[in-house]
Amino acid sequence: MSTKVLIADDDAQLVRALSVTLAARGYDVATARDGRAAIDAVITERPDIVMLDLGMPRLDGIGVLEGIRAWSQVPVLVLSGRTDSSDKVDALDAGADDYVTKPFQMDELLARLRALGRRQVTAAATAGATPTVTVGDLVVDLVAKQVTPPTGPAIRLTPTEWRLLEVLVTNPGRLMTREMLLTEVWGPTHGSDSGYLRLYMAQLRRKLEPEPSHPRYLVTESGMGYRFDPSGD
Numbered sequence: 627m628s629t630k631v632l633i634a635d636d637d638a639q640l641v642r643a644l645s646v647t648l649a650a651r652g653y654d655v656a657t658a659r660d661g662r663a664a665i666d667a668v669i670t671e672r673p674d675i676v677m678l679d680l681g682m683p684r685l686d687g688i689g690v691l692e693g694i695r696a697w698s699q700v701p702v703l704v705l706s707g708r709t710d711s712s713d714k715v716d717a718l719d720a721g722a723d724d725y726v727t728k729p730f731q732m733d734e735l736l737a738r739l740r741a742l743g744r745r746q747v748t749a750a751a752t753a754g755a756t757p758t759v760t761v762g763d764l765v766v767d768l769v770a771k772q773v774t775p776p777t778g779p780a781i782r783l784t785p786t787e788w789r790l791l792e793v794l795v796t797n798p799g800r801l802m803t804r805e806m807l808l809t810e811v812w813g814p815t816h817g818s819d820s821g822y823l824r825l826y827m828a829q830l831r832r833k834l835e836p837e838p839s840h841p842r843y844l845v846t847e848s849g850m851g852y853r854f855d856p857s858g859d
Contacts, residue, residue: 629743630654632673634664634690635705636682644677647732653739661685665693673700675742680706680717688720695721701742705730718785734813741810759795761834761843762858766795773834781833786811790826791834794844794854803851827852 631653635641638659645655656671658664662684668676676694680687691702704717707728714725724738759766764781765774771788772780783791789811794802804820812822827846831838842858 628652628654629675630656630671630673631739632656632658632664632667632671632676634658634661634667634676634682634687635679636660637679648739651736661687661690664690668694668698668700675739676700676702677739678702678704678722680704680708680713688716691717691720691722703738703742705735724785731813737809737813759798760856761795761854762836764834766791768792768796783830783833787826787830787833790823791830794852798854798856801847801851801853805851807851823852 629652631648633641633644633648633655634657635644636659641657641659645657648655656667656673658667660683664676664678664682665685667673678687678690682690685693687704687706694700694702701723702721704722704725705728706713706717706725708714709727717725723742726735726738758768761773763776766772767774771792773783773791774780790807793807793810804823808819808823811826812819827844828838831841831844835841835843843855845853845855847853
């Protein structure tokens with residue numbers, strides 16, 4: 627069964643190009659040209675993934691996100707020409723799962739779509755099970771997208787920290803090379819930007835490891851990458 631993608635954008639030329647590209651790769655494509663139509667299409671088309679522009683008529687992208695999140699957890703990938711960090715934060719806070727800035731490389735966009743599709747499959751496969759992973763005393767809830775200690779509030783992670791943690795904990799014991807993690811989290815154009823990875827791994831360890839300078843769960847494989855060790859041995 628093919629993945630259905632809803633493209634919600636008022637740029638007719640971009641919608642045509644995306645529709646042709648995605649259809650050629652086996653996706654089932656639906657479109658909406660304004661915000662109200664986008665919400666209606668989520669209800670009637672039941673897409674597996676929504677690609678959403680922020681600057682649409684009738685109802686802007688943030689309004690669409692808020693409307694969708696009132697009743698649906700369908701993955702939403704924002705495509706926007708807005709490059710200000712506050713716009714990205716607003717979109718992610720409103721419920722977006724990922725954010726790509728226009729203009730974008732098609733291979734990066736397709737990689738982001740594949741990642742969202744895998745998350746959707748994982749969520750469906752774990753429905754009825756307990757979609758949680760433990761990291762020492764911490765509980766990682768893959769549905770609620772939060773990390774909670776035995777007592778006190780959830781630990782705040784940035785969207786990028788969460789994506790990195792999610793990739794690691796859903797591949798327990800497996801070596802994830804630097805290139806694999808960079809491509810999965812930041813896209814294929816960042817496959818050699820290992821500085822990003824070191825920075826975010828250090829941040830995750832500070833938040834999650836009992837002794838960040840001697841990590842037990844988020845382990846470095848020297849010269850290769852990282853591995854999540856559930857046992858902490």
